Amino acid sequence: EAAVTQSPRNKVAVTGGKVTLSCNQTNNHNNMYWYRQDTGHGLRLIHYSYGAGSTEKGDIPDGYKASRPSQENFSLILELATPSQTSVYFCASGDDINSDYTFGSGTRLLVI
């Protein structure tokens, strides 16, 4: 079954540390996305990719980097984590033929 898998499911990081969130999809979708979810804001787009080797800035990219080394994998990198980046992060893949999106189960990040 096609899926989007995020790791880790939960993460506690220290302020100033580096955090990498990983996402793997088996849907063979060209498009992949990273969102964060915060109460009162819904889901906000951080970075996205329309193919391996390319990444684009979303609506709130400051403090985040992204990497798309292959069709299947899309990582979100926090080089210097801050408490304001405490959130739930969702990865998704998008089908540019059927307009279907598959979301991962989320990563809960706590920066202390």
Add this chain to the structure above:
Amino acid sequence: AQSVTQPDARVTVSQGASLQLRCKYSYSGTPYLFWYVQYPRQGLQLLLKYYSGDPVVQGVNGFEAEFSKSNSSFHPRKASVHWSDSAVYFCAVSEGMGYKLTFGTGTSLLVDP
């Protein structure tokens, strides 16, 4: 730029009552519209989508929605809600197939059993 407004942060209804959620979008072109449902501590599941054809679309769990270009709206409704419908509902818009989604702030639905 595209945007979505969900004017109701919280909605409470009694089990068995009818329900309508609200979503208005802003996009100059032909929008691709979606509703997702999120149960506690889970990811997002597709409820409804529309991008062409019949403006009334059927979704899962008894939901249907009508697209209105004149009103820039895509409101889902359900004839009779169940306590298991309690969840957070998100409206989203995209400018094309599989392109980035812009989400509304969500509507938290509580169904009183």
